[in-house]
Amino acid sequence: MAARPAKSSKPPRLKQTPTTKDAPTKMVAPRPEKFNKEQELAAYREMLLIRRFEEKAGQLYGMGFIGGFCHLYIGQEAVVVGMQMAMIEGDQVITGYRDHGHMLACGMSPDGVMAELTGRRGGLSKGKGGSMHMFSKEKNFYGGHGIVGAQVSLGTGLGFANQYRDNGNVSLTYFGDGASNQGQVYESFNMASLWKLPVIYIIENNRYAMGTAVSRASAQTDFAQRGASFNIPGMQVDGMDVRAVKAAADLAADYCRSGQGPIILEMQTYRYRGHSMSDPAKYRSKDEVQKMRAEHDPIEQVKLRLIEGKHASEDDLKAIDKEIRDIVAKSADYAQNDPEPDPSELYTDILR
Numbered sequence: 001m002a003a004r005p006a007k008s009s010k011p012p013r014l015k016q017t018p019t020t021k022d023a024p025t026k027m028v029a030p031r032p033e034k035f036n037k038e039q040e041l042a043a044y045r046e047m048l049l050i051r052r053f054e055e056k057a058g059q060l061y062g063m064g065f066i067g068g069f070c071h072l073y074i075g076q077e078a079v080v081v082g083m084q085m086a087m088i089e090g091d092q093v094i095t096g097y098r099d100h101g102h103m104l105a106c107g108m109s110p111d112g113v114m115a116e117l118t119g120r121r122g123g124l125s126k127g128k129g130g131s132m133h134m135f136s137k138e139k140n141f142y143g144g145h146g147i148v149g150a151q152v153s154l155g156t157g158l159g160f161a162n163q164y165r166d167n168g169n170v171s172l173t174y175f176g177d178g179a180s181n182q183g184q185v186y187e188s189f190n191m192a193s194l195w196k197l198p199v200i201y202i203i204e205n206n207r208y209a210m211g212t213a214v215s216r217a218s219a220q221t222d223f224a225q226r227g228a229s230f231n232i233p234g235m236q237v238d239g240m241d242v243r244a245v246k247a248a249a250d251l252a253a254d255y256c257r258s259g260q261g262p263i264i265l266e267m268q269t270y271r272y273r274g275h276s277m278s279d280p281a282k283y284r285s286k287d288e289v290q291k292m293r294a295e296h297d298p299i300e301q302v303k304l305r306l307i308e309g310k311h312a313s314e315d316d317l318k319a320i321d322k323e324i325r326d327i328v329a330k331s332a333d334y335a336q337n338d339p340e341p342d343p344s345e346l347y348t349d350i351l352r
């Protein structure tokens with residue numbers, strides 16, 4: 001009997017079929033749209049409202065007025081503001097638990113959002129949803145969702161409803177780089193592609209999920225290609241530039257409304273704060289955060305264009321900032337003084 005060959009210390013190398021660098025479903029993002037004065041001012045105002053609101057929410061959390069979890073959107077404002085600029089009446093929005101910015105961009109009342117954060121009667125979910133679970137049928141906002149990735153299947157269902165009703169609307173389904181690794185996301189991709197559902201999947205890639213860099217948690221870090229095996233096209237977008245987001249949103253909305261099916265937009269963005277208020281964010285350096293603030297801040301980009309284009313002066317922008325701060329201060333006062341829900345509310349709005 002012949003002797004067995006000695007085991008090699010190296011694993012066998014598999015032959016690989018040559019592939020192109022980009023999958024056929026990878027699309028090139030359009031150039032950032034050129035904004036006029038009114039668009040620049042509207043974007044500036046909307047993003048500043050989200051920024052100041054979130055800063056105040058962080059303060060109230062520290063003072064003990066907000067309990068439970070609280071995930072701030074500071075740094076990512078251009079994503080939701082740019083997307084909303086491309087939407088029409090009836091389009092729906094659904095997202096995860098980093099949701100305050102989405103609510104404000106949809107036109108929900110700062111008073112109602114802040115009151116919900118503090119668990120008061122005047123909150124948009126009567127004080128029973130808190131930071132992660134608000135809802136507004138009137139504004140077509142179908143919630144923040146605390147279960148990671150759960151909203152992706154629900155957003156796909158909204159797309160199915162739009163197709164069934166033939167109403168020309170699209171579902172904006174937001175989720176993060178961390179949620180992109182959840183199984184239900186791909187089940188949703190499969191059905192959406194199979195049935196050509198009008199869904200824009202917006203992956204807000206803020207680089208760290210809960211606290212782990214995408215390079216350590218994801219085998220495929222080009223999230224625009226996550227739908228390749230389902231023939232869903234995708235594109236990477238500068239999520240720190242509201243003009244780039246608006247241009248990509250227009251293209252994506254036209255694609256979906258024309259009956260071609262779903263599309264993926266990977267928004268390359270960045271959150272300045274930790275994952276939640278309880279996260280010290282020690283997994284990244286202060287220099288990294290400061291560099292993003294100094295070179296890519298979405299609000300400062302618009303501010304600079306307004307001033308250089310002579311659309312507004314420093315004094316004009318300071319006046320807008322004061323107006324926004326007053327709105328946010330009023331919402332905080334309302335949220336701290338509004339009564340808590342009556343105990344009988346514990347038994348309402350429950351599926352049995």
